[in-house]
Amino acid sequence: MIDLHMHTTASYGRCTPRELVDRASAAGVTVMAVTDHDTTASVAEVHALAQSRGVEAHAGIEITAVEDGRDIHVLGYFVNPAEPRLIEFLRVQRETRVKRVHVIAARLAELGVPMRLHELLHEAQRNLGRSIGRPQVARALQRAGHVTDTKDAFDRFLSNDGPAFVSRPGSPPEVVIGIIHRAGGVASLAHPGRTRIDSRIKAFAIAGLDALEVYHSDHDEATVQRYHRMASDLGLLMPGASDFHGDPTDGVEPGASTLPPAEWERLSAARRRHVIG
DSSP: OEEEEEOOTTTTOSSOHHHHHHHHHHTTOOEEEEOOBTOOTTHHHHHHHHHHTTOEEEEEEEEEEEETTEEEEEEEESOOTTOHHHHHHHHHHHHHHHHHHHHHHHHHHHTTOOOOOHHHHHHHHHSTTOOOOHHHHHHHHHHTTSSSSHHHHIIIIISTTSTTOOOOOOOOHHHHHHHHHHTTOEEEEOOHHHHOOHHHHHHHHHTTOOEEOOEETTOOHHHHHHHHHHHHHHTOBOOEEOOBOOOTTTOOOTTSSOOOHHHHHHHHHHTTSSOOO
């Protein structure tokens, strides 16, 4: 079982690296990648723990690009976490995230929903590898009793058209693709069925996008088939995974969506396409 899109507490996940590896191993995952948002802080620990459990682990990342004011997530497989330009790019990404959470907190206060986000912000500033964002704010809203769960938090306050939404500055997908390539990685557009930017995928492919996340826990069979056809037409690889965050409300477990072995072989072979440096 191959699952190449999972998260830890280094970003939006609820599981520590050890808990993630334990749950992935128990679910029967044999090949995994940790792809935290805008950080590789958990990669080394996950790799070591996975190795001890007989699970093959690979370095990954999920980078937030921005186009026309909306977030577009680009996955990077097989990246070199020590690549200097990647390190600097991600440092700036995380600083931007902290500033955004400050503004979201102020916006919530204006709406009569004061939030104590000091602990979250302090942790991000103390642990410079930690990546924070709206999901953690949603959990804080739930803990404070303002919402019933994280979905309610997004529905009422934090969604892109919500009253506490704050747009972020950021690099376009084409730049993010280049960052991933320079770090030796393979770039894939994450969960296209959720992002819904089909009209832009061809342009991203021309700009160097390597893959389209065809298999995803949000994709029903019709969606899988649609993106399978699109990836085939554009000559893109077809990765897939659960996008596991450990959130009990979404019902997603490691291996909930897996990558067919033949597609894993194609993706694994593609790691030689880009040269680190």
